[in-house]
Amino acid sequence: MTTPSQTVGPFFALGMPCPDGVPDGVWLRGRVLDGAGDPVPDALVESWQADPPAFSRGATDDAGHWAVRVPPPQRYVDLSVFARGLLRRVVTRLYLPGVPDDEVLAGLDPARRATLVATAMPDGYALDIHLQGPHETVFFAV
């Protein structure tokens, strides 16, 4: 039996410092929003990509904004979202716009698919994470 998960609580910044990120990287950013559409100011978003291997994480600010700076991803990055009020992490993906659908995207109906596809920005990509609500992000069971 695995050790059960517990929430990160509101004080995770003490023990889970955010790295600076790669200087020449691209920014992945967005907001974390709750079921009322309000920003979640105490969430942590971690990104992981295999090619090239790169880990980063960014905590949300008072407006719910997170940002990580990573090497340009191939097609997607995996995201873990932690927060006060989340008893375990939730997992999603940020897909770059314009990449051909893989099995995962192709298996979703269009409205849900859209929750995973980022918008191109001058310095990277943006994607909001909706924990609940009419635009609830697709979360994965891994």
Add this chain to the structure above:
Amino acid sequence: MESDPPLAWPPYRSTALRAPTLPPVPLPPGRTELTGPVFGEGDVRPTDADLTRQHAGDPLGERIVVHGRVVDTDGRPVSHTLVEVWQTNAAGRYRHAVDRHPAPLDPNFTGAGRCLTDAGGRYRFVTIRPGAYPWKNSPNAWRPAHIHFSLFGRAFVQRLVTQMYFPGDPLLPHDAIANSVPQAARDRLVAALDLDASVPEWALAYRFDLVLRATPFEEPR
């Protein structure tokens, strides 16, 4: 995982607007999920594992050793993986701007540590026993003393963030967060007093072993 709490857990009020409501979409683990960040000696300093030696003086409180082993559900040790911890000081106060609990800060205690597990999956911290603190979840709700743990494992799918509690804590049965865990798995979060690992005349020890899920990941030969 059957031992994990549900996302929606009404006794913990903050889950109400934050727990996703739609069923999760199955994602067969691929290369991204079966790999994970690798941390090394450059990511930790020796003083990071001794939370009592990060300032000029000794922190107040009861000095303790917290140690254990990290294994997967197949019993294989999870070696050289990063363990991050954070906690309150002895008075129940976090060194964090958002913590408004009117208990004193300790100038000699930050409350954050990190280390790598050894080849056998073992880790060891020296710290002080954290305090209980009130939170606004319900009237007169106090969190039992706990240490937050963050572990990476070898693969993305093994990532775990949890909390370690102390044996015999009378607040534990009243805690909405600990109680979110299915009853059968709840004692997995409670450390054991470990007199054999204590340092005589200096510090008691608690043992807290952690089990991550197994993965199809193969050890390089």
